[in-house]
Amino acid sequence: MAYNSISEIIEICKEDGISFYEAVMRDTCKDTGHSEEENMTRMSEMWRVMCEASVGYDADLKSRSGLVGGSGRQMEAYMKSGGSYCGEFILTVMAEALKMGESNACMKRIVAAPTAGSCGVMPSVYIAVKKNHGFSDEAIVKSMFVAAGVGQVIAARAFIAGATGGCQAEIGTAAAMTAAGLVALKDGTPEQIANAVAMTLKGMLGLVCDPVAGLVEVPCVKRNVTGAANAVVCAEMALAGIDSAIPVDQVIDAMREVGDNMPSIYKETACGGCANTPRGLEVARMLEKS
Amino acid sequence: MNVFDILGPVMVGPSSSHTAGAVRIGYVTRVMLAEEPVRAEICLHGSFAATGKGHGTDTAIIAGLLGMKPSDMNVPRSFEIAREKGLDFHFENMVVKDAHPNTAVINVEGDGGRSIRIQASSIGGGRIMVNRIDGIEVNFTGESNTLIVHNTDMPGNVSRITSLLAEKKINIATMQLYRHEKGGFAVMILETDQDVPQEIIEEAQVLEGIIKVTYLQAVEV
Numbered sequence A: 001m002a003y004n005s006i007s008e009i010i011e012i013c014k015e016d017g018i019s020f021y022e023a024v025m026r027d028t029c030k031d032t033g034h035s036e037e038e039n040m041t042r043m044s045e046m047w048r049v050m051c052e053a054s055v056g057y058d059a060d061l062k063s064r065s066g067l068v069g070g071s072g073r074q075m076e077a078y079m080k081s082g083g084s085y086c087g088e089f090i091l092t093v094m095a096e097a098l099k100m101g102e103s104n105a106c107m108k109r110i111v112a113a114p115t116a117g118s119c120g121v122m123p124s125v126y127i128a129v130k131k132n133h134g135f136s137d138e139a140i141v142k143s144m145f146v147a148a149g150v151g152q153v154i155a156a157r158a159f160i161a162g163a164t165g166g167c168q169a170e171i172g173t174a175a176a177m178t179a180a181g182l183v184a185l186k187d188g189t190p191e192q193i194a195n196a197v198a199m200t201l202k203g204m205l206g207l208v209c210d211p212v213a214g215l216v217e218v219p220c221v222k223r224n225v226t227g228a229a230n231a232v233v234c235a236e237m238a239l240a241g242i243d244s245a246i247p248v249d250q251v252i253d254a255m256r257e258v259g260d261n262m263p264s265i266y267k268e269t270a271c272g273g274c275a276n277t278p279r280g281l282e283v284a285r286m287l288e289k290s
Numbered sequence B: 001m002n003v004f005d006i007l008g009p010v011m012v013g014p015s016s017s018h019t020a021g022a023v024r025i026g027y028v029t030r031v032m033l034a035e036e037p038v039r040a041e042i043c044l045h046g047s048f049a050a051t052g053k054g055h056g057t058d059t060a061i062i063a064g065l066l067g068m069k070p071s072d073m074n075v076p077r078s079f080e081i082a083r084e085k086g087l088d089f090h091f092e093n094m095v096v097k098d099a100h101p102n103t104a105v106i107n108v109e110g111d112g113g114r115s116i117r118i119q120a121s122s123i124g125g126g127r128i129m130v131n132r133i134d135g136i137e138v139n140f141t142g143e144s145n146t147l148i149v150h151n152t153d154m155p156g157n158v159s160r161i162t163s164l165l166a167e168k169k170i171n172i173a174t175m176q177l178y179r180h181e182k183g184g185f186a187v188m189i190l191e192t193d194q195d196v197p198q199e200i201i202e203e204a205q206v207l208e209g210i211i212k213v214t215y216l217q218a219v220e221v
């Protein structure tokens, strides 16, 4: 893996007069030994599975704890009722994020992006972008490389697992990747991509990993929604020309510092946060008995 | 690490370590058994024992033993399928000394009489590490083509295998040697750049000092 910082990618874009997508693709071709076309095919398969998972959502399923299931349908019904504050685009994002998170909790097929717990953030936004703004599958798949390239740098400089860095590393990374993809879709500059990533991560810095009973259900499913919304608003800020006061690589390093200093009760051990609330503990005891 | 380590794997939920990794552990165990499994004793350690049930770790391991990959939609139905296929299984919780928190120990018997004992851990993102084979400490992921050779701990065995591979123009990427005790029985783990064809495995099998040869074709995570 060639890129250890976002600034390095921006540098290469400038020097060689290429786009962020091209910089990531060039590195991917080198690493996988496959052509651009082959890599595009493989990424298209990820996108296809994401869409298939959305279509295959079953609102009647319940997760093992019984706490998760059916919210995606509720959100869609609310959207149709027409009385909401938000517009259709963001409502679609919300419904899709819930559907994907619930499908994951109910053992349906998903794409880890970057993890299974955070699998709803990216597809929810892309599905809404396709439905409401008419972007092509090809444009979406290309921007997924931009998103994954950003994820790669975060994985190299910090972490992408709740067990090592808290939820900022999972939902935070998923949101930052998605924001980057959104900016790339609208032909934003590499600097704008960097700003979107920085702003998204700053908004999620310090988020703890506190799954009730140790299961990827609560608060995970709904955090996919808030992560996705965060990605959208930060991409919009970046596209509006707003800069991040702290450069992106320094924000990623800050996330690392926060994660390194985070007590282990907030790293997927189910000993703190939501997991340690009276209700959370009650659910855990209930599951142990069954 | 490339972009497909970030986006992917395609998997059945809910957890890449507790579900996808667990399927892979079962799958790799089946490949090493090289027979249809008929009986399996599975011990879960650490977080696999604590939250495995809620994450479907048990269903996932059985799915892998039945030959399913992490993306197989039938993973949640594996217990039912195991019964249809006549795989008898049993789960227990166990504390394994110095083991990774997500560890399983699988004792499995095949329909042809072979048996194997595998200790493996799920190390994140659906990736796994095999830690022990039949009590001998080893270390490999199954992400490369892997040749596992049980042999007597005698001079010449290593060179017999490596020259056989060299003859067929198969490049060895990494090689590890492990043994039970001096002069006893040993395991060679060779990761190769090229696929190892069946005839080489058969040829290796009958070489002097070689007890058992198992081949694991690289499995994408």
Ligand code: SF4
Residues within 6 Å of the ligand: A117, A118, A161, A162, A163, A166, A167, A168, A170, A171, A208, A209, A210, A211, A215, A216, A217, A218, A219, A220, A223, A268
């Ligand atoms: S709370 Fe933990 S398990 Fe849940 S999504 Fe966040 S990092 Fe993943």
